[in-house]
Amino acid sequence: MANPPLAAARIPARRVGGVLVDRDAIGALLLALSLPFLFLHERFQPDLSIGVSSTTVDIRLSDLALLAVVIAALGSAKRYGLGRLRAARGLWLMGALLLAWLAFETIRPASVHDDLFASRVVTAFKLGEYALLALAVPLLVRRIEDLTILLGAAVLWGAVATAVAVAQFFGLDIFGAWNPGWRQPSFLGHHDFASLSAIATSFAAAGIVAGRRRMPGPTLFAAALVAGVVGLIIAGSVTAAAGFAVGALVLAIASRKRFSPSPRRLLALGAVVLVVAGGITAVRADSLADFMRFIGVRGHETPTGVESYSQRTVLAYIGFRIFEDHPVLGVGWQRSSRPDVFEPYLADARRRFPDVVALAFPSAEHPWGVQNLYIQMLADAGVVGLFLLLAVGVSALVLASRTAAHASTPWAVGVGLMTLCGILTVGGVWGSLGIVTGIPLQAATSLLLGLAAAGAATVEDESSG
Numbered sequence: 001m002a003n004p005p006l007a008a009a010r011i012p013a014r015r016v017g018g019v020l021v022d023r024d025a026i027g028a029l030l031l032a033l034s035l036p037f038l039f040l041h042e043r044f045q046p047d048l049s050i051g052v053s054s055t056t057v058d059i060r061l062s063d064l065a066l067l068a069v070v071i072a073a074l075g076s077a078k079r080y081g082l083g084r085l086r087a088a089r090g091l092w093l094m095g096a097l098l099l100a101w102l103a104f105e106t107i108r109p110a111s112v113h114d115d116l117f118a119s120r121v122v123t124a125f126k127l128g129e130y131a132l133l134a135l136a137v138p139l140l141v142r143r144i145e146d147l148t149i150l151l152g153a154a155v156l157w158g159a160v161a162t163a164v165a166v167a168q169f170f171g172l173d174i175f176g177a178w179n180p181g182w183r184q185p186s187f188l189g190h191h192d193f194a195s196l197s198a199i200a201t202s203f204a205a206a207g208i209v210a211g212r213r214r215m216p217g218p219t220l221f222a223a224a225l226v227a228g229v230v231g232l233i234i235a236g237s238v239t240a241a242a243g244f245a246v247g248a249l250v251l252a253i254a255s256r257k258r259f260s261p262s263p264r265r266l267l268a269l270g271a272v273v274l275v276v277a278g279g280i281t282a283v284r285a286d287s288l289a290d291f292m293r294f295i296g297v298r299g300h301e302t303p304t305g306v307e308s309y310s311q312r313t314v315l316a317y318i319g320f321r322i323f324e325d326h327p328v329l330g331v332g333w334q335r336s337s338r339p340d341v342f343e344p345y346l347a348d349a350r351r352r353f354p355d356v357v358a359l360a361f362p363s364a365e366h367p368w369g370v371q372n373l374y375i376q377m378l379a380d381a382g383v384v385g386l387f388l389l390l391a392v393g394v395s396a397l398v399l400a401s402r403t404a405a406h407a408s409t410p411w412a413v414g415v416g417l418m419t420l421c422g423i424l425t426v427g428g429v430w431g432s433l434g435i436v437t438g439i440p441l442q443a444a445t446s447l448l449l450g451l452a453a454a455g456a457a458t459v460e461d462e463s464s465g
Helices: 023-038 061-080 089-107 117-140 144-169 190-210 218-235 238-259 263-283 285-294 308-325 339-352 373-406 409-432 440-464
Strands: 014-016 019-021 047-052 055-060
Touching (some): 023 117, 144 190, 190 263, 190 409, 218 263, 263 285, 308 339
């Protein structure tokens, strides 16, 4: 049942800010209330450490919030069944195969004999834990009211994060702020902050091409636009800017047939892309200038410290070399950062990049890791792992495209178009981070995958009813 009758509600239905709040909105409200905990850096959360074998398991507020969401989803499934999951069965299949393959990579002999095996098992479980969020979203977000509650919470929490980052940018030393005038982490960390801002920016971008009156919660548009764009800029993720540019292009193409955006709207969308790209370029000017020198485009000064993008190039090279020697299976879950795995490639890397300072190379004291999800997936899980990872993303994009083309207008804008742009933007963020589980970036990814599934379920409900 896609839209349960209000007669079944045990509490009075009320409208709060134009949104219908009744018994059936409780699940969406709980999901919305979980966002401040899911999008908060672990260092700012109290935790309980439990010893398990040779490692420890840390239970944080984000874990408890996710547990509450899963329980609410199970309650919804008991009341209305699992029919809402059927439309996204291709996505669930690819996700299950990916998790199964990574479980194999975790327990294969090379991984079991690793002295960090116990901690690797914990991170693998954390990956599965956060994947449950994607399953919970379509079970809890059934109506336009539910969608508005969830997106409203994401935009408002993103606005809070951006306000904190702006204060950090102008010199307020809170939540581990960086130097004034530099990129800032807010209360999340740079990549996680970029992922939260990506949701708001994608929501605003969808409203630009389709018209804010067609959005769920049209009053959220201005907040989403300002908070999202400013947040992306201050987070300073160049790969997020690249992902957003691709996402905006795909969004514009997907909206042409149904919404026929005027040239003025398309120009406005292009202007947002340019503002984001220009702002991030300004914030990361020093790092980008260093990279230009590294590739020989600008100057030939000898570096004196670790430069972000030259180091990432070195780490990517080592990751590719690991993959070349282990193309099908990889070396095992998160093992590319182990000294015995990367050390055979260090001499070649130093010869290939002689101008990069020694500290930028991985070592036993500084096992930097690959720092790129896609390359690390190749190194750790082989071509099979990367194929399954990309298959999950493509499946979600297909569902979002279908929602944009066929769902009722608020769903088409708030889920279809927004999710198309959001998945690609967040996918860009992952290009600056390796395999790290149980973080806000993974929560954003699972949330967007779940919204893609919710949109597909709505299309199926509307076509059958």
